[in-house]
Amino acid sequence: MRIPCPVCGVRDRREFTWGADALALDRPAVDAGEVAWDDYLHNRENPAGPTRDLWYHDACGTWAVVDRDTVTHAVHGSSLAETARAGKAAAGKGRA
Amino acid sequence: MARLIAKSALMGLLPVTVGGISLTEVETGPVTSIAPFKGQSRAVSAVLKERVGLRFPPVNRAVAAGDVRLIWAGKGRALMLGAKPEGLEGLAAMTDQTGANAVLRIEGEAVEDVLARLIPMDLRSTVFKTGHTARTMLAHMQVSVTRVGADAFEIMAMRSMAGTLVHDLEQAAKGVMARRALG
């Protein structure tokens, strides 16, 4: 598996460390309440198919949001986490 | 006062020659990490241009002017080798890295075959040209790899990994040479 680092280019998966579901980027407001925070911290989808998660490129120090597919193993692309939104993953969250 | 003897990171480990592959230590001079503060990249580049004649290197590139070199070293960071940066106070975070790394030059006609055994990147000259650099891994180590000539690369690893770095490269070179000897 090869992952595109938004800074360095396409690299071997061994150069990366998986971080979290991309919904980690959608941090609730401090006063959002226990339900929202419980959901943010603990509840995750377990999708078969399109997935969006955070990967750290150990080699260069970049956090990237990677779009990939857990069924086909295709990696579609990535973007800098610092400017990205959780996007699709955020729509699937929530049992509140 | 005790007289201390400076020991380089690869002293006693290099030089090593395996077939046509040679490993030699690189004397870098002072090494400083330069990380421009947010919004100061242009200002840092302008100061560097004025003081040492080099701009802050683009991603995956290394530049040189005389004895001074700037090697891209990760997101928003470069290493200056051969001189101490001046005039960047307030514009960039700077950390002295002199002696922190083991730096070696690996050279020889078969160098790409040797590195192909250890580094998960395409380092062929058609893709990775002189002046190209990468932060990547060599075996299990984080390294900086820079092509410095048609058959020569420079590799930088943490000083604590010096012995492993030399061992892994030597073993890979022996493997390539043994395979070639079989024809």
Ligand SMILES: [Zn+2]
């Ligand atoms: Zn990277």
